[in-house]
Amino acid sequence: MLHPLIATVRRFTTFPDAEAAYFLSLFSERKYKRGARLLEEGQVANEVFFVMKGSLRQYFLNEDGQERTCNFSMEQEFLTDLESFSRKSRSASSIEALEPTTCLVIACPDLVTALHTSPATAEFFRLIVENVAAENIRRTKSLLSLSPEKQFTDLLREKPQLFQRVPQRYIAQYLGIAPESLSRIRKRMMIPQKS
Numbered sequence: 022m023l024h025p026l027i028a029t030v031r032r033f034t035t036f037p038d039a040e041a042a043y044f045l046s047l048f049s050e051r052k053y054k055r056g057a058r059l060l061e062e063g064q065v066a067n068e069v070f071f072v073m074k075g076s077l078r079q080y081f082l083n084e085d086g087q088e089r090t091c092n093f094s095m096e097q098e099f100l101t102d103l104e105s106f107s108r109k110s111r112s113a114s115s116i117e118a119l120e121p122t123t124c125l126v127i128a129c130p131d132l133v134t135a136l137h138t139s140p141a142t143a144e145f146f147r148l149i150v151e152n153v154a155a156e157n158i159r160r161t162k163s164l165l166s167l168s169p170e171k172q173f174t175d176l177l178r179e180k181p182q183l184f185q186r187v188p189q190r191y192i193a194q195y196l197g198i199a200p201e202s203l204s205r206i207r208k209r210m211m212i213p214q215k216s
Contacts, residue, residue: 066105076121090194
């Protein structure tokens with residue numbers, strides 16, 4: 022059976038077997054308990070996480086010290102603080118496990134080596150960065166121009182599993198609305214809640 026990491030890469034680009042085996046060998050498996058922090062705000066993001074099982078939440082603190090969720094990652098998705106990782110700057114965000122989570126983890130020096138020695142890896146990460154940039158533009162446009170109800174229905178269509186696995190307060194933060202507002206929207210649409 023094809024390894025989930027390689028299957029994910031091959032959804033984006035051709036990945037010859039030899040390069041795939043080399044790339045996979047650079048990752049180590051780690052297990053995290055629910056609530057574990059994989060990255061703390063202020064640290065440099067020296068690793069990229071690929072979720073094998075479980076879910077991660079990326080968040081930052083606003084100027085009032087309140088948490089604001091900016092990203093979720095579930096099975097077969099990557100997560101890091103991309104700006105911190107690429108610029109070796111202090112991370113503005115934190116990453117935590119929302120469930121018991123198993124990740125494959127690659128360190129920055131190993132990824133840089135892979136980018137220089139494996140054309141397929143370089144192409145894959147170029148596409149990933151393009152997708153992250155496009156998603157960030159789409160998300161900003163959504164937050165600035167769509168009603169909370171439309172944002173909710175878009176999220177429900179794109180990531181329905183969030184509503185079974187992620188506490189409502191984090192989804193509300195992600196949508197930029199109060200938990201009570203999200204609760205009202207869900208009741209109108211008759212969507213069950215995870216507390």
